Every structure is written in structure tokens, then in C-alpha cells.
Amino acid sequence: MYELVIVGAGPAGLYAATCAAMNELNAVVIESSSEFGGQLTLYKDKAVYDMPGFSKINAGDLVKSFYEQYKNYEKEVPILLNTQAIDVIHYDDFFEIKTNQGMLQTRTILLANGGGMFQPKRLEQGDDLEGIYYVIDNLKAFENKDVVVLGGGDSAVDWALTLEGIAKSITLIHRRDEFRAHQRNVDLLKQKHQVLTPYVVNEVKGEKKIEALVIEHTVTKELVEIKTDALLVFYGVNPVKNRVDVWNVRVKDNSIVVAQNMVTSREGIYAVGNSITYEGKLKMIVTALGEAATAIGAITKFLYPERTKAYKH
Numbered sequence: 325m326y327e328l329v330i331v332g333a334g335p336a337g338l339y340a341a342t343c344a345a346m347n348e349l350n351a352v353v354i355e356s357s358s359e360f361g362g363q364l365t366l367y368k369d370k371a372v373y374d375m376p377g378f379s380k381i382n383a384g385d386l387v388k389s390f391y392e393q394y395k396n397y398e399k400e401v402p403i404l405l406n407t408q409a410i411d412v413i414h415y416d417d418f419f420e421i422k423t424n425q426g427m428l429q430t431r432t433i434l435l436a437n438g439g440g441m442f443q444p445k446r447l448e449q450g451d452d453l454e455g456i457y458y459v460i461d462n463l464k465a466f467e468n469k470d471v472v473v474l475g476g477g478d479s480a481v482d483w484a485l486t487l488e489g490i491a492k493s494i495t496l497i498h499r500r501d502e503f504r505a506h507q508r509n510v511d512l513l514k515q516k517h518q519v520l521t522p523y524v525v526n527e528v529k530g531e532k533k534i535e536a537l538v539i540e541h542t543v544t545k546e547l548v549e550i551k552t553d554a555l556l557v558f559y560g561v562n563p564v565k566n567r568v569d570v571w572n573v574r575v576k577d578n579s580i581v582v583a584q585n586m587v588t589s590r591e592g593i594y595a596v597g598n599s600i601t602y603e604g605k606l607k608m609i610v611t612a613l614g615e616a617a618t619a620i621g622a623i624t625k626f627l628y629p630e631r632t633k634a635y636k637h
């Protein structure tokens with residue numbers, strides 16, 4: 325049984341994990357998508373100007389710096405990626421959270437689930453064939469395989485590089501000549517592997533399993549067929565609104581109502597960040613972080629009423 329389950333690894337959830345570890349809580353974070361960072365992953369290249377301590381920082385770099393800080397505590401408070409909270413059962417003094425990966429029992433819950441979840445954009449056709457991946461959780465599946473990666477962002481380029489030495493061959497296909505990924509990594513990939521631009525997918529071939537991909541040059545319309553055992557699709561994500569009613573707490577205008585210490589209408593369930601409302605609430609990173617610290621302080625007090633000191637430093 326956990327003392328705390330944090331739902332969501334956006335800025336609020338990541339910082340709450342750091343605070344929970346500092347307070348020595350037996351906690352875990354569950355995150356429905358395959359990466360942490362929440363909404364910031366949608367605008368990685370955008371500059372953020374209102375983050376204390378930084379006159380200007382890209383959202384992608386900000387996520388990295390949150391993670392840098394959290395990394396010191398990842399053993400104490402791990403993040404379970406690809407794990408979506410689906411439902412919750414309320415018992416007298418604990419909760420059971422149903423996730424797509426199984427059940428978790430916990431004494432308290434911190435909802436840091438923001439504006440919603442992010443689901444990978446899918447292929448328009450051939451999506452049901454075996455061998456098409458939107459999320460990677462087992463690198464062994466690509467051992468000695470001919471792998472094609474679709475996309476031009478950091479996820480596509482980073483995963484293509486990660487498969488080096490595992491896959492038999494790696495081909496990256498992107499619809500534009502320009503990438504939205506770190507130039508150094510794009511250069512590395514181009515030196516060692518086949519990178520085809522500007523091409524889009526014309527047809528996915530295969531009976532039950534993917535066998536080949538036909539791609540089309542966006543300018544010349546030339547068609548090229550590429551044999552492949554596995555297709556990794558990194559076309560970005562679509563935001564999906566959260567259902568707030570599953571938590572059985574008071575809501576107003578589709579946001580969770582919290583008291584000053586971030587507790588919801590249900591004892592043991594706290595909420596922070598973009599999913600909450602109170603008089604004067606601002607939906608910003610900095611407020612989400614402050615709320616996370618407040619919530620962890622309140623949760624610690626709830627679990628350990630006798631403790632006098634909030635944080636170990």
C-alpha cells in the first residue's frame with residue numbers, strides 16, 4: 325500500500341514527486357503518456373518568460389531541468405509511464421486506483437492530471453496491423469529487425485538513435501526537410517542511417533503484420549517501397565479532455581474545487597495544477613508548482629500529524 329499516488333507527471337506532478345521524496349513519503353507517480361512534462365511537451369520549442377529564475381527558457385529545457393531535480397529521488401518516488409488512472413474505489417481509510425496496468429492501493433491521492441491526457445496521433449490507414457508502435461516499452465521487440473521511424477521531432481530522432489545496435493536497419497522518414505529535433509542528433513542520425521525527406525506515407529502493406537511501406541515524395545510524387553518489420557510512429561499527440569467525475573469530488577465548471585491546502589471535498593484526495601479551481605486561480609506553471617509544495621505539506625501532515633518539520637534539507 326502506497327502512502328501517496330500522484331496522478332500525472334506534468335510540471336505539478338514532477339515537482340510534487342520531488343517534494344514527496346524530500347518528505348520521505350512512500351509514493352509513486354502514474355503518467356498516462358510515454359513521457360513526462362505534461363502540456364510542456366506540446367510546446368517544447370516555445371520560450372517561457374515567466375518562470376522564476378530564468379529570464380527565458382524553452383519549455384523542452386524547462387522539463388529537462390524539472391527532471392534533473394527529480395532524478396535525485398527517482399528510486400524513492402518512481403514514475404510509471406504509460407499508466408492511466410481509469411477509476412477509483414473509495415474505502416474508509418484508503419483508495420484503490422484502477423489503471424490500465426493494474427490496481428494500486430494508496431492512503432492518499434494527489435491529482436496533478438492537468439487539462440487532460442495526450443494520446444499519440446495515429447496513422448490514417450493500416451493502424452490495426454501488428455508491428456506498428458506508438459509507444460515503446462520493450463526494446464527487445466526490435467532486435468535484428470528492419471525498423472522504419474516516422475516523424476521529425478525529438479521523439480522520432482531520439483528513438484531512432486536509441487535503436488542503434490539493436491535493430492538490423494533504421495530508416496527515418498519525415499514529411500519535411502527541416503526537423504523539430506536537436507540538430508546534433510539529426511546530424512548523428514544522418515551520418516549513420518537512412519533519412520528520407522520530404523516523404524509522406526502513401527500505403528501500409530501487410531496481411532496481419534506490417535510488411536512494407538509505400539512512401540510518396542511530397543514534391544515529385546515519386547513512390548518508393550520500403551520493406552519493414554516494425555513501424556514506429558511519432559506524429560505528436562492530441563490532447564484529450566479529462567473526465568473529472570470519476571474521482572467523486574466536488575467540481576465547478578469542469579475543474580476540481582480545492583481548499584487552501586489543496587484538499588478536495590473528499591478527505592485524502594488532493595488536487596493541484598491545471599485541473600483545479602479556486603478564487604483567483606491562474607493556470608500557469610509557477611502556480612502549479614506552488615500548489616504542489618502546499619499539497620505535499622498538507623498530505624504529510626495528514627499522514628503524520630505528529631511531525632513538526634515539513635521538509636528534510
Ligand SMILES: Cc1cc2nc3c(=O)[nH]c(=O)nc-3n(C[C@H](O)[C@H](O)[C@H](O)COP(=O)(O)OP(=O)(O)OC[C@H]3O[C@@H](n4cnc5c(N)ncnc54)[C@H](O)[C@@H]3O)c2cc1C
Nearest residue numbers: 332334335336356362363409437438439597598607608609
Ligand atoms: C501552448 C501553451 C503555452 C503555454 N505557455 C505557458 C507559459 O509560457 N507559462 C506558463 O506558466 N504556462 C504556460 N502554459 C500553461 C502550462 O503549460 C500549464 O499551466 C501547466 O502545464 C500545468 O501543469 P500541470 O502539471 O497541472 O498539468 P499538465 O501539464 O496538463 O500535465 C498533466 C499530466 O497528467 C497526465 N494525465 C492526465 N490524466 C491522467 C490519468 N488519468 N492518468 C495518468 N496521467 C494522466 C497527462 O498526460 C499530463 O502529462 C502554456 C500552455 C499551452 C497549451
